[in-house]
Amino acid sequence: MIWQFDILLLTLVVVCGFVSLWIKDLMGAVIVFGAYSFLMCLVWTGMGAVDVAFTEAAVGAGVSTIFFIATVFHTSRTIRYNKWDLSTKFFSSIICILMGFFLMVAIGDFPAWGDALSPVNNNVAKYYLENSMEETKVPNVVTSVLADYRAFDTMFETGVVFVASLVIFTLLLQSDGRKKLMKSAFQKVSFLNVSESLIIRKACGLMVPFMQLFALYVVVHGHYSPGGGFQGGVILGASLILLSMAYDIKKVFARFHMKFMIKSLAVGVLIFAGIGLICLILGGNFLDYSALSKLFPSMGSIKSRYNAMLWVEVGVALTVMSGMFAIYTSLSSNGKFEEGL
Amino acid sequence: MVNFFIFVGIIILILMMVVFYRVLKGPTVMDRLLGVNVIGTKATVLLVVMGVIFERVDMFVDIAIGYGLLNFIASIGAAKYFQHHKVLQPRSQWEEDLTKS
Numbered sequence: 001m002i003w004q005f006d007i008l009l010l011t012l013v014v015v016c017g018f019v020s021l022w023i024k025d026l027m028g029a030v031i032v033f034g035a036y037s038f039l040m041c042l043v044w045t046g047m048g049a050v051d052v053a054f055t056e057a058a059v060g061a062g063v064s065t066i067f068f069i070a071t072v073f074h075t076s077r078t079i080r081y082n083k084w085d086l087s088t089k090f091f092s093s094i095i096c097i098l099m100g101f102f103l104m105v106a107i108g109d110f111p112a113w114g115d116a117l118s119p120v121n122n123n124v125a126k127y128y129l130e131n132s133m134e135e136t137k138v139p140n141v142v143t144s145v146l147a148d149y150r151a152f153d154t155m156f157e158t159g160v161v162f163v164a165s166l167v168i169f170t171l172l173l174q175s176d177g178r179k180k181l182m183k184s185a186f187q188k189v190s191f192l193n194v195s196e197s198l199i200i201r202k203a204c205g206l207m208v209p210f211m212q213l214f215a216l217y218v219v220v221h222g223h224y225s226p227g228g229g230f231q232g233g234v235i236l237g238a239s240l241i242l243l244s245m246a247y248d249i250k251k252v253f254a255r256f257h258m259k260f261m262i263k264s265l266a267v268g269v270l271i272f273a274g275i276g277l278i279c280l281i282l283g284g285n286f287l288d289y290s291a292l293s294k295l296f297p298s299m300g301s302i303k304s305r306y307n308a309m310l311w312v313e314v315g316v317a318l319t320v321m322s323g324m325f326a327i328y329t330s331l332s333s334n335g336k337f338e339e340g341l
Numbered sequence: 342m343v344n345f346f347i348f349v350g351i352i353i354l355i356l357m358m359v360v361f362y363r364v365l366k367g368p369t370v371m372d373r374l375l376g377v378n379v380i381g382t383k384a385t386v387l388l389v390v391m392g393v394i395f396e397r398v399d400m401f402v403d404i405a406i407g408y409g410l411l412n413f414i415a416s417i418g419a420a421k422y423f424q425h426h427k428v429l430q431p432r433s434q435w436e437e438d439l440t441k442s
Contacts, residue, residue, distance in 0.1 A: 002347060002391075002394065004347060004350075004351050005347075005350055005351070005354065005391075008351070008354040008358070009354065012354075012357065012358065012361060015361070015365065016361075016364075019364070019365050025370065027370050027419070027422065028367070028370050028373050031364075031370065031373045031374050031377050031415075031419065032364060032373060034377055034415050035361075035364055035376075035377040035380050035381075038377070038380055038381055038384045039380075039384070041384070041388075041408070042384055042387060042388070042391075045388055045391050045401065045404065046391065048395065050400050050401065050404060053388075053404055054403070054404045054407060057404055057407055057408040057411065058407055058411060061381070061408065061411055061412065061415070062410075062411030062412075062415070063411075063414075065414075065415035065418070066414060066415060066418045069415070069418045069419055069422055070418070072422070073425070073426075077426075200417060204417075207410070210410075211410050214406060214407070214410065218403070218407065225399065225400060225403050226400055226404060227403060227407075231407065235407060235410065235411065238410075238411055238414055241414065242414055242417070245414075245418060245421060246417075341418055341421040341422065341425075
């Protein structure tokens with residue numbers, strides 16, 4: 001934590017937050033919000049929380065801005081007020097100010113950053129830091145905590161991604177009957193004749209393989225460096241998003257079919273929960289990977305925990321990748337899955 | 342040596358603030374978009390500088406690469422948006438401008 005950086009970054013973050021609220025043009029607000037997540041990523045890095053910073057860089061700066069842009073694309077860009085809105089605005093601003101005030105008061109009760117006596121540093125964290133290397137042979141403690149000691153949390157987080165993207169997909173999906181009805185009612189006229197840019201096509205075509213390679217590296221190398229299934233999955237999803245922006249969604253779906261996307265969305269969670277279930281059948285606790293050594297006697301307890309973590313990460317990456325792509329395609333094409341942004 | 346890199350980081354942050362003025366003030370969305378893009382590039386450099394300060398460059402370079410790869414997706418998305426809707430300012434704003442002039 002370097003105090004000079006912190007002061008400058010904090011001013012930027014606070015100003016960014018206010019500006020993104022203050023701008024009336026929603027497109028501008030989305031872009032400023034992107035800058036906000038850039039800066040938050042720097043704040044996490046300054047605190048030394050590299051994994052959190054990586055997640056913020058991948059999700060906040062990369063994918064969520066695109067989701068916002070896709071949403072603004074199909075809805076209105078301006079905010080309209082009328083008389084009733086102003087009274088609700090007044091009411092909600094009072095609630096917000098009160099909430100902010102209470103949060104400010106609560107800050108006083110928190111222990112100082114990095115305080116050795118705070119409860120966070122005294123109970124379980126000590127155990128993880130001291131025993132992670134002996135028990136799992138994973139140098140990056142964050143990965144071993146997320147995928148092994150606290151795997152239950154991560155499993156349900158993956159479940160949340162699964163449910164969220166499935167809900168968005170099914171809510172926006174237009175059934176065939178409705179599509180036909182829409183087609184007969186509003187004959188689609190392509191008067192804009194949008195020309196695709198050659199530069200973007202070629203540049204994206206060059207970028208995508210490297211992006212996917214880097215994403216696979218992040219997934220597999222998560223035991224030793226920051227990253228893991230979630231971050232790698234987001235980068236994989238982003239590469240698909242980039243491809244569908246350079247060409248169109250139809251073309252990407254020709255390679256990566258919609259049915260395959262939904263299946264891999266479910267398979268990822270299945271891998272995670274399935275490994276837990278196998279552990280349960282083999283006589284251990286749910287997600288207690290050391291029980292897997294009964295199935296593969298040559299691996300032993302430590303090695304089986306190490307390998308099971310890798311498989312769990314792969315499952316998370318599958319779910320997150322197809323989840324991000326499912327959300328993007330349904331938001332940007334308004335549920336028609338023909339042409340995107 | 343650490344002091345030197347802290348100094349470099351502070352200079353980058355101050356440069357970021359200069360660009361941030363454009364993001365804050367920017368009459369059109371394009372100014373904001375460009376400003377945010379420049380902030381993104383500076384942030385990539387700052388991540389590596391922080392890695393040198395913490396003496397773990399190998400950890401921070403990964404984040405910087407991921408950051409650099411994902412940084413421009415949002416800009417392409419916004420560019421695509423303006424390709425379809427060929428107005429830089431939202432309707433209410435240019436109507437206001439018209440009535441003023």
